[in-house]
């Protein structure tokens with residue numbers, strides 16, 4: 001048994017927050033298996049003006065404080081998104097605040113943006129070792145901030161020089177009022193302020209693409225409104241989706257009533273439907289990252305066919321271990337070739353209509 005498999009087995013026996021901390025420490029020490037991300041040509045693509053070696057990324061929330069991204073890069077993923085980072089360091093909610101629903105292979109979390117803060121993260125990000133791995137930085141706001149819009153603007157200013165792309169997180173359910181920023185009026189104000197400071201700042205030499213991360217609990221009408229605003233401003237893409245505050249009746253895990261955001265397979269159908277609705281509303285004008293319940297090549301491929309140019313996951317890697325990215329990429333390669341597509345981008349959105357109209361069991 002390798003040391004990483006051994007550590008993974010131990011971590012699975014610990015409570016989920018301790019397991020998370022242990023994993024981050026191990027990664028920081030460089031205890032990680034190494035899988036190549038340099039896949040077959042069918043998996044490589046150009047999105048947001050960057051070349052991705054494969055479409056699979058690690059979603060935000062795993063490397064919250066940008067401590068371990070240099071090692072995560074080695075797991076065979078095409079990109080890593082660190083954060084959510086806030087301007088000031090923040091302890092987050094009281095423990096326990098993350099729960100495994102083993103029977104559902106799911107997680108409920110209400111961490112509440114615990115992170116070391118952007119100043120600390122900026123120092124770490126500036127020590128980035130491997131420029132070949134694409135790095136996204138996900139930004140949010142401190143709890144009860146009286147100045148959410150200027151906080152986002154400042155966070156963006158700090159993170160931009162060090163990120164290949166920035167995700168503006170307006171969809172975590174564990175920061176009071178955050179999801180309200182998805183409403184048309186507030187979103188227009190937020191993006192207007194970002195655009196003004198970001199794109200009109202003459203000193204800014206590099207402006208990485210800006211993505212918006214949205215919730216799976218939006219209605220189709222709300223999604224269409226967000227897309228319209230995104231297309232009017234300089235948003236380069238959308239990440240669909242964050243965790244859900246809904247609880248499918250089929251959930252079995254006895255922690256299912258814990259408050260917080262639900263992730264993993266029970267989120268798959270809902271988030272894929274919302275992804276497809278977003279794809280159709282965008283009419284292909286901006287690329288999407290599909291996230292929510294991906295745990296296999298088949299589910300990753302379904303996201304792509306529903307409209308995702310890139311795919312992320314988090315929950316599944318905590319259940320399945322570090323080899324997951326490699327096995328999904330191997331499987332995706334076969335699925336794409338079996339369908340006679342030249343590459344991953346040829347499959348994007350071909351099932352969007354099916355997914356957008358799909359009845360979801362709740």
Ligand SMILES: Cc1cc2nc3c(=O)[nH]c(=O)nc-3n(C[C@H](O)[C@H](O)[C@H](O)COP(=O)(O)O)c2cc1C
Pocket residue numbers: 059060061062064083084098107109111113138169172213241242243262263264265267291292293294312313314315316
């Ligand atoms: C424990 C945990 C913490 C998370 N923290 C964040 C976060 O800080 N910022 C964010 O944008 N998303 C966060 N997420 C959401 C994930 O990035 C992802 O959108 C969601 O979990 C759905 O993907 P999954 O089913 O593959 O986990 C978190 C998810 C989990 C499970």
